[in-house]
Ligand code: PEP
């Protein structure tokens with residue numbers, strides 16, 4: 344029986360996509376990855392990149408405190424939202440431009456490059472002026488005007504998978520960006536919404552997708568265990584699983600302390616304490632040294 348690898352059949356169904364390995368001759372080998380450099384840190388290279396930080400920038404003190412903790416724990420890039428996609432319109436929506444200015448100051452003080460979300464096509468220029476990497480959130484994965492607009496910048500893009508998106512839909516979203524000339528795209532699996540009510544986690548992490556994704560495209564792929572679980576106690580275990588599966592990076596939410604956690608206005612339950620982040624970074628480096636980056 345001849346069973347075709349899924350990544351190869353995706354390529355046959357969507358031959359026009361320029362993000363596919365078969366349309367990218369220098370990455371014909373399934374083991375090769377298109378490296379994406381962000382503020383001196385390389386996704387798709389020999390190291391698994393740890394991006395960490397608060398869910399949202401809530402104040403200068405909070406962002407700087409978490410930024411320093413991320414730096415001390417060995418994180419390589421700082422994440423943090425200035426514009427937040429919130430399900431409830433009455434929830435905290437982020438500090439906006441003020442948040443971007445805080446992130447820029449934290450970058451200066453810690454040396455960490457900044458990954459931050461852009462929600463609105465009209466604000467791409469503004470956010471790109473502060474960000475080292477533009478994040479497209481799960482809810483925005485099929486906001487085609489937004490994808491087109493970030494594709495017109497030269498800023499690297501972190502493209503999160505929509506929580507019900509198929510592999511094909513995710514690759515088509517990447518294509519909207521690449522089509523405009525920006526191929527510096529890193530894909531981020533952040534868990535899929537399962538049917539029924541889940542009392543113990545927000546979503547289900549899809550590690551199944553990694554192998555077909557790698558066959559289909561040379562773009563690097565990272566995993567977000569924070570939004571997937573919604574509970575910080577589950578994040579370290581899932582991070583180890585993702586690293587063992589050969590991901591190119593992790594995206595992790597961090598809180599500075601338990602007293603700081605109680606003050607947060609966004610994703611209070613899922614940020615790991617700095618000590619846990621240090622353990623995750625340690626386990627990631629140990630795995631690189633022993634089992635290598637790919638299964
Ligand atoms: C985030 O990373 O801040 C976020 C809102 O995640 P997602 O888009 O995956 O829900």
Ligand code: MN
Nearest residue numbers: 398399596610
């Ligand atoms: Mn969050």
